[in-house]
Amino acid sequence: MSAILAEKKHLFSCWDRLKGQIRDKIIILFLDFDGTLAPIVEKTGLAALPEETRKVLEKLSRSPCFRIAVVSGRMLADLKQKMNIPHITYVGNHGYEIEGPDINFRGLIPPSMNEAMGFIRENLNGKLASIPGVHIEDKGITLSLHYRSADPENFKLIKRIFNNTCKPYLKNNQITVKSGKMVFEIRPPVVWDKGKAVLWLLNKWKRVLGGDNVFPVCIGDDVTDEDAFKVLKGKGVTVRVGQERDTAAEYYLGNQEEINQLLSLFLESAA
Template sequence: MSGRCWKAVKMRHVFSHFSEFKENIYNKHLMLFLDYDGTLTPIVDKPQRALLSKKTKQLLSDLTRQRDYTIVVITGRALKDIKRLVGIKGIIYVGNHGFEIEGPQIRFRSPVYSGFRKILRELKPEILEQVSRFKGVFLEDKGFSLSLHYRLAKRSLISEIKTAFEKSVMEYMLTHKVKTNSGKMVMEIRPPVPWDKGKAVLWLFARQKFANKAVPLLPLYIGDDITDDDAFRALRNKGIGVYVGTPKESYARFYVRNTKEVLRLFQELLRLKEGDTQCRN
């Protein structure tokens, strides 16, 4: 797939084009990158309620035990949060959109200048002061970032909430002390460095490729959020992107409709690997 010029294309449903999908992943070591909220769990009103089902956890455990799969859970959540929620050994965990990474033989923290945490401490009360009048809004401190969630707020107030948020961070943005980003019903403050899910995925892919030079390696990324577009774009000529949700123009080549179809895809991946093992034997 290398050497081609890629641009955003209309996605195809995985299970309507499964023969093509299988052909792409056949006889390769899959590096399976998985978003959490909206991919492994349905989107819920409050982040703390997004818990893995027993079926999802069992399928993830089964995939992790496969010799030809490397499983990576990559999320905007804090590293300690996602490790607690998934709780499966052998997985590589990526928190804060790539600023924190931990797994078998790997521990990484993106360098953030020393004054950034002080800036977050200064910003927290300023943001809270601006948004405190809105019901259904809460601020999450994730160590490397701050996230303002407004999923529980009235839809008619969202524009005002965004304006209040922007007002509180504007001075810091203009002086390049912070960077802001948006996701599904959330606005975020991150360090002002060129690092995101896409950069983290490429770094992990290169690392894995160097460690397993003799094995054909294919990254497969599954995600539903705006922040996952960075990863789809980064992998557009190196691997496969699968978007979760209503199809749109994207760098992801395939889509599944919902989290139930994500689990169905996991089951198919396990069946394919079992078939490969039987053929080798």
């Protein structure tokens, strides 16, 4: 375990103190999907929300003490289909698509972005076709290159092909690039990410519900969740799922399987 992570505390060991912080508050739960609500799987299309987790989330969504936003890199339509829970807010494509009660947001994408994405997708498909285990996911606004199922011996080659393909578009400010868990993301060249989306939603809920009554809790497992952890520092509670690396989160959970216990604790706190 890294020195920085060793200084973090497991959330369950601090639960009694946290209960005092959230007493009489409306809890805003910002939850990642893959690796947080749902176990990580090799083929992203097979990821599924466990039934036990679904039941707890449905109860939380019906409680006046909670608001729920699922914040994911998945395309909005895909995320909604995977979750299929009404009365919650869905944040897809790392914040470029947001939909929920009284919310319908789509990020502004420069026209040149669509053309660039088309060329990049075709080039990557052609150059990576001979490497097994690589999957290019076109999410409309963003493009993801997944290599979780590839042979580790090919990781450097995959990264080199990706970087060389994207380089001219990055130079011309037509795209931005980020990396996650066994994935490279190509995004629009605008200053927007999970952190910006989370802060936008939090401020919106503060205006509606009263700033002093709102307490945000953000839980995620990926590099892309770090943007949300950073913007919420000092504003609420941030939780990293897993212990693999340094994180801006204040607390951690040992693994994805602990999420049900944590959600149940939140539900009990409102009883």
